[in-house]
Amino acid sequence: MSFEWPWQYNFPPFFTLQPNVDTRQKQLAAWCSLALSYCRHHKLYTLGIMEVQECPVFNHKNIDRKLSTEAILIVFEELRKKGNLEWLDKNKTQCLVMWRRPEEWGKLIYQWVSKNGMVNTVFTLYELANGDDTESEEFHGLEEWMLIRSLQALQTDGKAEVITMDDGKGVKFF
Amino acid sequence: MHRRGVGAGAIAKKKLAEMSKQLETFKSNLEEFASKHKQEIRKSSQFRVQFQEMCATIGVDPLASGKGFWSEMLGVGDFYYELGVQIIEVCLALKHRNGGLITLDELHHRVLKGRGKFAQDVSQDDLVRAIKKLKVMGNGFGMIPVGGSYLVQSVPAELNMDHTVVLQLAEKKGYVSVSEIRESLKWERERACHVLDHLLKEGLAWLDSQASGEPQYWLPALFSELTSRDVTPEEANQITP
Numbered sequence: 001m002s003f004e005w006p007w008q009y010n011f012p013p014f015f016t017l018q019p020n021v022d023t024r025q026k027q028l029a030a031w032c033s034l035a036l037s038y039c040r041h042h043k044l045y046t047l048g049i050m051e052v053q054e055c056p057v058f059n060h061k062n063i064d065r066k067l068s069t070e071a072i073l074i075v076f077e078e079l080r081k082k083g084n085l086e087w088l089d090k091n092k093t094q095c096l097v098m099w100r101r102p103e104e105w106g107k108l109i110y111q112w113v114s115k116n117g118m119v120n121t122v123f124t125l126y127e128l129a130n131g132d133d134t135e136s137e138e139f140h141g142l143e144e145w146m147l148i149r150s151l152q153a154l155q156t157d158g159k160a161e162v163i164t165m166d167d168g169k170g171v172k173f174f
Numbered sequence: 175m176h177r178r179g180v181g182a183g184a185i186a187k188k189k190l191a192e193m194s195k196q197l198e199t200f201k202s203n204l205e206e207f208a209s210k211h212k213q214e215i216r217k218s219s220q221f222r223v224q225f226q227e228m229c230a231t232i233g234v235d236p237l238a239s240g241k242g243f244w245s246e247m248l249g250v251g252d253f254y255y256e257l258g259v260q261i262i263e264v265c266l267a268l269k270h271r272n273g274g275l276i277t278l279d280e281l282h283h284r285v286l287k288g289r290g291k292f293a294q295d296v297s298q299d300d301l302v303r304a305i306k307k308l309k310v311m312g313n314g315f316g317m318i319p320v321g322g323s324y325l326v327q328s329v330p331a332e333l334n335m336d337h338t339v340v341l342q343l344a345e346k347k348g349y350v351s352v353s354e355i356r357e358s359l360k361w362e363r364e365r366a367c368h369v370l371d372h373l374l375k376e377g378l379a380w381l382d383s384q385a386s387g388e389p390q391y392w393l394p395a396l397f398s399e400l401t402s403r404d405v406t407p408e409e410a411n412q413i414t415p
Contacts, residue, residue: 007271007403012349013380013392020374026270027380065384 003041006034015065017074031067031075036084040099045143049073049093096145105150109139110159113173122163124170216253219297226303257296257304260285265328267405273377274329275341275395278302278317281326298323320345325395331376340369341393348396351388 008014008030018024038057039047052058052072059066067075076095079085083101088094109128113119128134129142142150151171154160160173214221264284268276282298289296305326308315314330320342327333333341343358344350355366370391373379382390 006406007397007399010399011380011392011394011397012385012390013382016381016383018374019381020377023374023377023380065382 003038006030009034009060010063012063012065015060015067015071017068017071028075028078032078032082032084035075035079036097036099039097043141045097045146046088047095047097049095098146102146102149102153105139105142105146106153106157106159108137109150110154110173112137112139119173122170122172124165124168126168128171217295219295219300222253223297223299254300254304254307257285257300258308260288261301261304261308261326262328264288265326269329271405272393272395273379274327274331275378275393276326276328277320277395278324278326280395318342331378333376336365336369337372340366340373344391344393345396348398349382349390349392351385351390353388 008027014027014030018027035057038044038055049069049072053066053069058072073092076085076092079097080087084098086096086098088096112134113121125144125147129140129144129147134140139147139150148162148169151160151162154173155162158174160171163170163172211221211225215225261281264281265274265276268284278298278301282296282301285296285301302317302324305315305317309317314328316327316333318325318327318333318338318341325341325345339359340350340355343355350370352363352366352370355361355369356363359366370379373391373393374381378395379391379393382392
C-alpha cells in the first residue's frame with residue numbers, strides 16, 4: 001500500500017516555519033503527525049539527522065521545497081516532548097522514533113499471546129519478533145531495543161517477566 | 175320616505191361582503207397552491223429561484239421572518255434554516271485548515287456531499303441566500319466577491335477593503351506577493367506588507383519563504399488541491415476547540 005501524503009505536503013508554505021504562532025502550532029502538529037506516519041509506514045525505528053534531511057518527507061523535490069535543519073530539529077523536539085522520540089547522543093545526530101510507544105507495543109504483543117493461549121510459555125526474543133508464528137503480526141520485525149522496552153512495560157504491569165537465558169534474553173507471559 | 179338598502183353605508187357593506195368572499199376564494203386557492211408546490215419547493219432549486227423572483231416582484235420576502243405566511247405555508251423557511259445549519263457545520267469543520275475562509279465552490283461541493291445521493295438538490299443560489307440569512311442573524315458570516323464567484327467568510331476576522339482587494343488578487347493563483355500587489359494595485363510597499371501581515375495574523379494565509387525571488391503568501395482557502403480532501407481523523411484530532 002503506497003503512502004498517503006497529507007494535503008500540507010503539497011502546500012509550499014508547509015516547509016517554511018510559520019511566523020504566526022497559532023499557524024505554527026498547527027504546522028508543527030501536522031509535521032509530527034506526518035513524520036510518525038511515514039516512519040510507521042516504512043517501519044523506521046532509528047533516524048540519523050544527515051539522512052533525514054534528504055528523506056522525501058522533509059525534502060519535497062517535486063515542489064522544490066525542503067524543511068531547514070533548524071525546523072527539523074524543532075519538529076523533533078516536539079516529538080520528543082510528546083514521548084515519540086529519544087536522542088541517542090548529546091550532539092543530536094541519531095534518534096529513536098517511537099511511532100508506537102512501548103506500552104502500546106506491549107499491549108499488542110500480550111493480546112497475541114493470550115489470543116493464542118500461550119500465556120505461561122517462554123519465548124526467546126528472536127521467536128517473538130522474528131519467528132514464523134508472528135509473521136503476520138504488526139510487531140513482527142520489531143527492533144530489539146523497542147521489543148525489550150515493550151516487554152519491560154508489561155513487566156511493570158505484572159504481565160510478563162524478562163529472563164536471561166544461555167544465548168540471549170527471553171520472556172515469560174503471565 | 176327613505177328606501178332601505180340604498181346609501182353609502184349599504185354599498186360599503188356590500189363591497190365588504192364581496193371582498194370577504196373573494197378573500198376566502200383567494201385563501202383556499204393559495205392553500206391549494208401551497209400544498210401542490212410544497213414538494214417542489216423542497217426538491218427543485220430552479221423552482222425555488224423562480225419562486226423567490228416572483229416574491230421579489232410583488233415585494234414579498236419569504237425569508238424575512240421565520241413565522242411568515244409563506245415560510246410556514248411552504249416550509250421555505252425550514253429549508254433555508256436547515257441549509258444554514260449545514261453551512262455552519264461545514265465551515266466549522268474546515269476552519270482549522272483555511273482560517274474561516276472558503277470558496278463558494280468548495281462549500282457547495284461539500285454541502286452536496288453531506289446531503290448524500292438521494293437528498294434534495296441545492297444550488298449555489300440557495301447557498302448565497304442561506305448565507306445572507308445567517309449574516310442578518312449576526313453569525314459572523316460574510317461574502318467576498320472574487321473572480322466571478324465568492325469567498326465565504328465564517329469567522330469575524332476584520333477584513334476591510336484593502337484586505338478584500340488583495341484576496342481578489344490572490345484568487346488567480348492561490349497566492350500573492352508584495353511586488354504583485356504593488357504592480358497591480360499601485361500601492362506603497364508598506365501598505366502591501368500591512369495587509370499581508372494581517373492575513374497571516376488572522377490565520378488566512380501562510381508564508382512561503384522558499385519561493386524564487388521574494389516571499390509568497392498562500393491562502394489554504396484557495397489551494398485547489400485541498401478543496402476535495404476530506405478531513406482525516408488525524409487532522410480532526412488536531413483541531414483545537
